[in-house]
Amino acid sequence: MRVGIYGATGYTGFELIRWLGRHPEAEIVFATSRTYAGKRLSDAFPTTNDLQLIDATEVDPASCDVVFLCLPHGPTTIETAREVLAAGARVIDLSNDFRLRDPQIYAQWFKHPHTAPELLNEAVYGLPEVYREQIAQARLVANPGCYPTGVLLALLPLAQAGLLDGQVIVDAKSGVSGAGRSLSLKTHFVETNENFAPYNIGHSHRHIAEMEQELAAAGAPVHVIFSPHLLPVNRGILSTIYVRLAQDLTPEHVRTLYTERYAGEPFVHVLPQGQLPTLSHTTH
Known part of the structure; x- marks a missing residue:
């Protein structure tokens, strides 16, 4: 090729x-x-x-x-x-x-x-x-955007099962390399080191359109509230996502939904019950 x-x-x-x-x-x-x-x-x-x-x-x-x-x-x-x-x-x-x-x-x-x-x-x-x-x-x-990739993979099992109800709240943190390699004041070492800040809040980040488009295509036309933040690290994204489910489910039921949906997918790993993700799981 x-x-x-x-x-x-x-x-x-x-x-x-x-x-x-x-x-x-x-x-x-x-x-x-x-x-x-x-x-x-x-x-x-x-x-x-x-x-x-x-x-x-x-x-x-x-x-x-x-x-x-x-x-x-x-x-x-x-x-x-x-x-x-x-x-x-x-x-x-x-x-x-x-x-x-x-x-x-x-x-x-x-x-x-x-x-x-x-x-x-x-x-x-x-x-x-x-x-x-x-x-x-x-x-x-x-190629999908960085934030939408993480958010969509996290929500698609729920969306495709008809379990998302109402709006979705995404609290996401990204490393500095997501802004690209060109020089800018906001990614200057002194500006980012020992710092942590939100940006493009107020429904202004363009990735919202991607998220809403693909969730609607998966059967969940929801409204996404998205708040991105810049972490003082080189790379990686960690998103905490808040949703309202259309029905009551146990944690075990939710985990089964995810393990079945992503069985055989090489780029998605569903963690064992009780284990939480960290940036180091994917960036190194």
Whole structure:
């Protein structure tokens, strides 16, 4: 499988290259970087290999079977997706440009119209625990957001069983790398170290739209109250979620529901009764 990567030197690009390096069928044909074009991957991440990095204008997407877009959301990424699809390669987009199916909802949350609305209906939401068969056939896959991935995996067993009643309250904490690798005051060491702060509160975080869309698709059209916080750690997300159930269930019944739903799923681990999750379970 021939793979191309746009935006290889951000945190998502770096993590993607690590995973592809473990895949026996993946061959990286090209990797782009605006900042490190003409240099090697090890110049950006010294612990990695000497993969040559090039400018996006130098690539031929037709040389690939699948292309990953690890770029900031916006018209440039959308146009790149169009070009790659026209060249005959499949696209897996890691931005939030293709996650929402409704162009009007996209415009509501992003404050501008989508420049390729015809692709929104074609894009498959890339959560394999729900859309595995559709992902395998898709030309365009929208990689889910970080917060929605955790929230949806936590709630889908209840949603699909018709057990969610009313609104959902999500209290979530994220590491600093979720903000990306670009420099900014809010992720400066002195600003985040020994600190803990909420952000994008008041129903303003764009990931809410993803959560509500996918919960509705699972049979639970609920209202999500979402409060994200920034932790002074490198990576990881921990969400505490409050729900009202449509019927009374014992903890044992709930746990059985989850173990049966996620049996055989390699990326989801249901902990033993009484054991609580920590960031170190997934980040190291």
